[in-house]
Amino acid sequence: MRRVLVLGGTSEARALAAALAVEPAVDVVSSLAGRVREPVLPVGEVRIGGFGGVDGLSNWLRSNDIDAVVDATHPFAARITANAAAAADRVGVPLLVLRRPEWVAGPGDRWHPVADLAAAAREVPALGHRVFLTIGRQGVDAFADAPGRYLVRAIDPPEVAMPADATLLLDRGPFTVESEIALLREHRIEVVVTKNSGGALTSAKLDAARELGLPVVMVARTPLPKRVPSTANPDDAVAWASGRA
Structure with missing residues (x-):
């Protein structure tokens, strides 16, 4: 064997x-x-x-x-x-x-590629005040001192510091484009922050951001x-x- x-x-x-x-x-x-x-x-x-x-x-x-x-x-x-x-x-x-393959930006996408979460936190303030942070629970503390209002989605609660003005949403994919659009509209999101994890399980947020014309701060893989x-x-x-x- x-x-x-x-x-x-x-x-x-x-x-x-x-x-x-x-x-x-x-x-x-x-x-x-x-x-x-x-x-x-x-x-x-x-x-x-x-x-x-x-x-x-x-x-x-x-x-x-x-x-x-x-x-x-x-x-x-x-x-x-x-x-x-x-x-x-x-x-x-x-x-x-x-x-799994990385996500690749297509027509209509407004991606802002960054090297890491620290760079993402620096990029966000120039793009919007209401932020959808969908990076999982690890690394959320990179945004602890960043200005803005955050919707943080994760499977389990983060065990690190979160942004001062944050709403925690516990949820697990897969998600649909329709539900992601509804979520972004409900929270009046202005910018999405995510990691380039690839795959279809959570890619609907990218389609939703494209549909709404929202910028996406995309963190590159190591x-x-x-x-x-x-x-x-x-x-x-x-x-x-x-x-x-």
């Missing part, structure tokens, strides 16, 4: 685990960071919680006889990706990163570690993890 660790927490990771679970020569275990209180669990064996950095993950890979690792975490989970690359290299276990192979094709990840590619 080929034992595969899937670093998950995304829809892509759940689909990958389901596909690998029916591979006759693959034993798959999924790992979730445990940052969401009620995560959607994949099929098969699941562990929840951190590994304890590079050392902890290296030891876990050895002690659990892992033959391959697929990092299918969120595109902005830069720390676990870096740790996975370092641990896999140390132990000599092959690693593949599965990442580049992957050097020399780490990656794919955006789930079928390629299944073939690789099962040893067929």
Whole structure:
């Protein structure tokens, strides 16, 4: 049996685990960071919680006889990706990163690309006072001292400082364009702030912003570690993890 660790927490990771679970020569275990209180669990064996950095993950890979690792975490989970690359290299276990494609601006989009959340917080005041902050709960503190009125949407409440004038909306996608337009109008939003996570689960906010002519501050992804192979094709990840590619 080929034992595969899937670093998950995304829809892509759940689909990958389901596909690998029916591979006759693959034993798959999924790992979730445990940052969401009620995560959607994949099929098969699941562990929840951190590994304890590079050392902890290296030891876990050895002690659990892992033959391959697929990092299918969120595109902005830069720390676990870096740790996975370092641990896999140390132990000599092959690693593949599965990442959904980035969103790409199209006709009618008013995107303002920025490098990180700190840059986003500096960009916002010139674009609008009423801000829809849809970056998840991590990193919200980058806007703690930023002027403006904020609608903050996340799955779980942030555990960091929030903007002084903020309304918290707890919700989980997928969302429709119609519901996103209604939300933006209800709160009289003037600018949207999001991360370029890609995927269809939460892309409706971008369609809604385009429809309403709103600017979008788009936070770029952190580049992957050097020399780490990656794919955006789930079928390629299944073939690789099962040893067929």
